[in-house]
Amino acid sequence: MADFLTAESEADALEDLHNRDLTDGLPVVIPTPERVSRMVLASGQDADMVLGTMGPGHGIATVEKVAIAAVMAGCLPDYMPVVVAATKAVIDPVFDLTEMQATTHCTAPLIIVNGPARLSCGPISSSYGALGPGHRANASIGRALRLAMMNIGGARPGSSDMALLGHPGKFTYCLAEDEENSPFPPLHVSLGFQEEDSVVTVIGAEAPHSVLHSGDGDDPDNYKGLLDMLAIGVANEATNNAMLTKGSATIVLNPEHALVLEKAGLNREDTAEEIHKRCRFENKRLNKLSPGFAPKTQGTRDAFNGPEQLLILMAGGSGLYSMVMPSWCAGAHKNSPSSVVVESEFFCEVPGLASLADAS
């Protein structure tokens, strides 16, 4: 069971939580026992069920503690199965959570949601401004994971989270894939899951970097310019991907750019392969730029182990800009992406409980 705090009023409780460094700096919903119970109920799991430990503080993430984070973040109970899946995903050892939380690099878990949970646990936006303000599920699900990483994982800026500046995606960083309009199969299907599954994929990600491409329907080779630009964005020589290598990265295509690639006959795998081939650097140049991280030998070096390290999805409005997120590329497992099935079939809601909790 979590420890209880008491306060005279919700306003006092909020100040107390701020003073105890239990918030992200913004106001939170006070996690009263009633609200937390309702969130636990929505998970369909026992409150004391252990999801794992979260570094660097190695706090034990129970369903109840994750529910506290979800309440504080402003989640609806509907979102809880996605929050639980995202928590399990970052706890997976391949994600190197402890090291990632502690690094000086600017990285945050980007939460990508696929499958029916995009609607049943949301709606989680995959459209205009999906990574910006104005989408409750996107905002609060990502924030819940961050609060869990801080309050269960113990990450605090300057003492246990040593990110030199961090980035705004550390407040919240969550979107869905626009499966309905994408020319590619849903990301989770390409990762080996069933289409009817709902899957949360987390990947360590820098802030989104815009990649500009204006198509030219008169030039059959125009798509190559788009591939070149995506490659420059996702692994230019200033990124950890180019310098440390062997880490993953994210590419969020806007619908217009996805269409350009589809018309060129490229599927997701082809696109990843083409970008992978373009992320190859002369060792001599890497040495000149940053000798500490560059190989001393002649020849070239790839940023990625292979095309499978590029996560490509489609989201956002239609236009000139796609987004790329380079990554940290360190940790024992190179901070690998992790995917977890959303267990939404356990979702549970008791009629009348909502009004009871709201009234409390």
Next chain:
Amino acid sequence: MRDGINIAKLGIPAVALVTEEFWPQGDFVAKSLGMPDVPRVQLPHPVAGTGTENMKAIAARVAPMVIEALEGVSG
């Protein structure tokens, strides 16, 4: 959209060309600038970068609509 409204405010007949993706934004701008009924014609999305032939075909399709809208403005 804003250009069309500013030109219309100068008393010059104007029709804004707005793609279907940006149609709601066009409505918002028109309302916020106090001219909710400013004439506009819808284009498919995208237009830019879709090739000369396609753009010519779109132009041929919407030209009569633009003229019709202008006639409404001046008439």
